[in-house]
Each structure stands twice: as C-alpha cells, then as structure tokens.
Amino acid sequence: MAFGRSRRDKRPPVEPVTLKILVAGGFGVGKTTAVGAVSEIRPLRTEERLTEAGRPVDDLEGVESKTTTTVAMDFGRITLREDLVLYLFGTPGQDRFWFLWDELAQGALGAVVLADTRRLEDCFAAVDYFERRRIPFTVAVNVFEGSERFPPETVRAALDLDPEVPVLVCDARDRSSVRDVLVAVVENALERAAREREPVAT
Amino acid sequence: MAGMSAESPGPGPGPGSPGSGTGGSGMGSTGHGSGSGAPDGTAGQRVPRWYDADAGPVVRPYAMTRGRTSSHSRHRLDLIALVVPEPAADDPGRDQTLAPEHVAIVELCSDAPQSIAELAAELDLPVGVVRVLVGDLVDDELVHVTRPVPPAELPDVNILREVIHGLRAL
Numbered sequence: 001m002a003f004g005r006s007r008r009d010k011r012p013p014v015e016p017v018t019l020k021i022l023v024a025g026g027f028g029v030g031k032t033t034a035v036g037a038v039s040e041i042r043p044l045r046t047e048e049r050l051t052e053a054g055r056p057v058d059d060l061e062g063v064e065s066k067t068t069t070t071v072a073m074d075f076g077r078i079t080l081r082e083d084l085v086l087y088l089f090g091t092p093g094q095d096r097f098w099f100l101w102d103e104l105a106q107g108a109l110g111a112v113v114l115a116d117t118r119r120l121e122d123c124f125a126a127v128d129y130f131e132r133r134r135i136p137f138t139v140a141v142n143v144f145e146g147s148e149r150f151p152p153e154t155v156r157a158a159l160d161l162d163p164e165v166p167v168l169v170c171d172a173r174d175r176s177s178v179r180d181v182l183v184a185v186v187e188n189a190l191e192r193a194a195r196e197r198e199p200v201a202t
Numbered sequence: 203m204a205g206m207s208a209e210s211p212g213p214g215p216g217p218g219s220p221g222s223g224t225g226g227s228g229m230g231s232t233g234h235g236s237g238s239g240a241p242d243g244t245a246g247q248r249v250p251r252w253y254d255a256d257a258g259p260v261v262r263p264y265a266m267t268r269g270r271t272s273s274h275s276r277h278r279l280d281l282i283a284l285v286v287p288e289p290a291a292d293d294p295g296r297d298q299t300l301a302p303e304h305v306a307i308v309e310l311c312s313d314a315p316q317s318i319a320e321l322a323a324e325l326d327l328p329v330g331v332v333r334v335l336v337g338d339l340v341d342d343e344l345v346h347v348t349r350p351v352p353p354a355e356l357p358d359v360n361i362l363r364e365v366i367h368g369l370r371a372l
Contacts, residue, residue, distance in 0.1 A: 015315060015348050017361060018282040038372070044323035075319055080368025084361070087282050087317060107280065109357060109365075175372075183369045190362040197359075 016085045021185055022104055022128070023074075024091040025114030026122025030142045030172035031090040032073065032074045032112060037178045039076025041087060073100070086182075090198040091126070101129060110185040111137040118147050120158055127159055136189045140181045164191070248270065263331045266303050271330060273337025284315040284348040285336055291344040300342075303327070303335055308344055315348070 023031045038042045074090030089104050105111075111130050115123045123139070130137040141155055150158075152167040161167065166184045171177045264271060273279075291308045300308075303325065310316050310324055322332045339345045 015284060015286055017357075018284055018317060018348070019357060019361070020282050041320075044320065051220065058333050073319075075323070077317075077320070078369070078372070080365060080371075082370060084364060085371075086365060088318065089281070089319070103281065107282075109362075134275065179369055181364055186362055186365050190359060190366070193357075193359050193362065 012043040014082050016079075016081075018087060019109045020087040020089055020104075020107065021182060022089050022091055022108050022111040022135075023114065024101075024111055024123070024126035024137075025142075026116065026119060026126075027047070029114045029116045029119075029122065030089045031114055034112070034140075034142070034170075034178050034181075035074045035076040035088045035090050037080060037173055037175045038182065039075050040079060043074045043076055043090075073104070088182075098129075103164075105129075105133060105135055109136055110189040111135055112181055112185055113137050113139045114156065115139055115141050115159075116144060116147070117141060117150050117155065118144070120155070127161070136185070136192050138166045138168065138181060138185045138188055140168050140172075140184075142172045143169055153193050163186070245288075262285040263328050266301060266327070267331055270334050273334045279333050279336060279347055280349075281319040281320050282317045283315055285311045285321065285339075285345050286315045286348060287311050287345050288343055291339075301335070303331075304339055304344075307332070307335055307339060311345060 009134055023035055025031055034042055073092055074088075076088040078086040078088070089108075091104055092100055111126075113123050113126045113130065127137070127139070139155065139159065141150070141152065143149065149169075152169060156165070156167045159186065166188055168181055168184055170181050232254065285307065287308055291312070306325055307321055310321060316324070318329060318332055318336065321327075321336070322329045325332065327335075336345065340347060
C-alpha cells in the first residue's frame with residue numbers, strides 16, 4: 001500500500017445523518033416528477049438487474065423478455081443541513097418488483113402515496129403495504145389537468161384510511177407543493193413517535 | 203423422445219446422408235438423448251437480438267466482483283449508508299490491487315460522502331455490485347460506512363423536528 005502520506009490539512013468530511021422517505025403510487029402517477037421537483041440532484045436512477053445471481057426471482061414474466069429485467073428506482077437528495085440529508089426513493093411501480101420494496105422500506109421515516117383520482121385503485125397496493133408494515137404514510141392526490149377534483153375527505157373515504165393518515169392535494173410538478181407533502185410526512189412520523197414514546201398507563 | 207436416430211429408414215439409408223437433407227438433422231446429435239435435441243423450432247420463433255447499448259455492459263456486472271454476490275462484512279449496507287473515505291484513501295490509484303471501479307468509488311466519495319444508492323446510480327452498476335465493492339474498500343480500510351438509523355427504530359424526535367424546519371426553509 002502506498003498511502004503513507006495522507007494530507008493532514010484536510011478536515012475530516014462531515015458525516016451527515018441520513019434519512020429516507022419513500023414515494024409510492026401507481027404507474028404514471030407522477031413519482032418521478034415529484035422526486036425531481038424537490039431533489040437537488042437530477043433524478044438519478046439506480047438499477048437492480050434482476051438477471052444477476054443472488055436474487056430470488058423466479059417470476060417467469062421477468063425471464064421471458066430480457067428488456068424488462070432492469071428495474072429503475074428514482075431517487076433524489078435534499079441536503080437540509082451539512083449534517084442532515086434526506087433521500088427520496090420512488091418505489092418501482094410494477095408488482096413483480098415488490099421484493100425491492102422491503103429493502104427500500106427498511107428504516108424509512110415515512111412514505112408518500114401519490115394518488116390519481118382517475119385511477120385511485122392503482123394506489124391500493126401501496127396503501128395496503130404501508131398499513132401492514134406500520135410505516136407512517138401520507139396520501140397526496142396529484143392534481144392532473146382536466147381531471148375532476150375531489151375533496152380530500154372523499155379520497156379518504158374511498159381509500160378507507162385511518163383518521164391519522166393525512167390526505168393532501170398536491171401538484172407533483174411544483175416544488176413547494178411537494179415540499180409541503182414531505183413536511184406532512186415528517187410531522188406524521190413525529191406524531192407517531194410521540195405517541196409511541198408515551199408511557200403506557202396500566 | 204423415442205429413438206431419433208432409428209427413424210432414418212424412410213428416405214435413404216446409410217450412405218445417402220450428404221445428399222438428402224430431410225432426415226439428416228437427427229443423425230449427428232445422437233449423443234445427448236432426452237429432450238434437449240429439439241431439432242426443429244428454430245424457423246418459427248425469431249430470437250430477439252440486441253446490439254450496442256441494448257445488449258448491456260460488455261463486462262457482466264458481477265465479473266467486477268469476481269463472482270461474489272455478497273461481501274463478508276458484518277452487516278448489509280443500507281441504500282442510504284454513506285461511504286466516507288479514510289485519510290489513507292487520498293490516492294487510491296496507487297494501490298495496484300484495486301479495480302477501476304474501486305478507485306471510482308473512492309474518488310466519488312472524496313468530495314462529499316455518497317450513499318450506496320448514489321454510487322450505484324453514478325457508476326451505473328447494480329446496487330448489489332456496489333455493496334460488494336464497498337465491502338472490499340471497508341476491508342482495506344480505505345473507507346468507512348456510516349450506519350443509518352437502525353430499522354424498526356424511529357429517529358430521534360429532535361432530528362425529526364430539524365427535518366421539518368429544514369424542509370420549510372427550502
């Protein structure tokens with residue numbers, strides 16, 4: 001090893017705390033747009049090639065056509081402070097990549113479920129997933145031009161959401177709108193953290 | 203399945219093999235019995251072909267890890283685990299044992315720590331490959347990896363408040 005001379009003048013890099021929020025929802029609902037709207041880096045796509053060894057994928061659908069064996073996950077980064085970085089991960093839309101969700105969901109602070117009122121059923125799976133795993137999530141109705149607008153309470157009823165799940169209307173293209181959704185996600189996580197830390201009265 | 207070579211009697215036995223193309227295909231392939239033969243079927247379905255970038259990388263991704271699909275590090279590296287260079291990594295190009303991908307990882311991290319996910323995206327490598335390569339660098343003590351908040355453990359309430367403040371200030 002030839003690394004004897006290390007520059008001593010260089011101060012050690014700051015090691016930020018990293019947190020992650022997932023952005024889920026059906027295909028074409030605006031996940032990539034939403035991540036891109038707030039991320040400071042262009043939406044990078046990280047790929048997991050399913051043909052590689054070590055991936056328990058026996059799904060024939062993935063094997064028959066090679067072109068679909070690459071799955072891309074959008075992700076973005078928001079540096080809140082030098083020592084605090086928030087990562088956003090857009091979950092893969094297709095059902096057969098659910099196994100990737102478990103990895104993404106590990107340690108996630110919370111999740112956004114983007115919904116399109118014209119195809120509300122597309123987000124059922126995501127809602128169900130986060131409910132089962134007790135990951136705090138917020139439903140954000142992405143308003144598409146030309147689609148009918150429904151009040152959040154109607155969406156809540158249609159999705160049969162628990163009262164503590166926030167439902168917001170947003171525009172995935174708009175930075176401040178997406179930011180507000182993220183704030184709601186973190187506030188929701190904070191409330192849950194506070195609730196769970198309360199001593200249980202017995 | 204039933205005798206493939208035995209079927210030959212029809213057109214021209216024995217010496218006729220070069221001339222008549224009909225029964226010919228069965229002859230050479232006697233060795234491997236069972237289903238593998240499949241003499242026909244090539245004409246009907248066209249095999250899709252990929253050229254250039256569509257064909258994927260020239261080097262199979264896990265060739266870069268010498269076939270390893272996991273690193274023997276203590277714990278699995280989270281997607282948002284940050285890779286931080288050690289002082290010894292100042293000039294990774296000088297270590298001859300490092301692969302170009304190792305060097306690329308160290309270089310990417312030297313400006314600012316990068317998460318596993320960012321490295322995978324930047325290098326256009328599968329996350330699994332990056333995990334193995336970073337594991338090597340950890341073993342070589344060229345980088346260390348920060349552990350994010352352990353799963354199933356909510357981050358500190360104060361951190362959450364700071365995140366909210368930070369987001370509002372965007």
